[in-house]
Amino acid sequence: MPYFLLRLAPPRPTFPFDATDAEKGLFERHSAYWLDQAEAGAAIAVGPVFDSAGTWGLALVETRDEAAALALGDGDPVVSAGIGFAYALAPVPSLILRPH
DSSP states (O other): OOEEEEEEEOSSTTTTTTOOHHHHHHHHHHHHHHHHHHHHTSEEEEEEEEETTEEEEEEEEEOSSHHHHHHHHHHSHHHHTTSSOEEEEEEEOOOOOOOO
């Protein structure tokens, strides 16, 4: 099955350092969602990236196709809440994984 990188853009450059209480609560649901996806085998790695250009979220997923990868991003509670988070999708044509 193909691999995809979902890059989560925050609603503002200062996020998560100025997250509101509502956003913090939403991120608890976000974490639970991705834990479920990891347990189901779709998510390989998920976490924040503290880049010098700004923080963003990484979700490396394995799905049957691009549409399924996009559906994973759309199902994330921080995206479906409609408060400014959005995923960009990039295919990962090959991947070296360490043995389990």
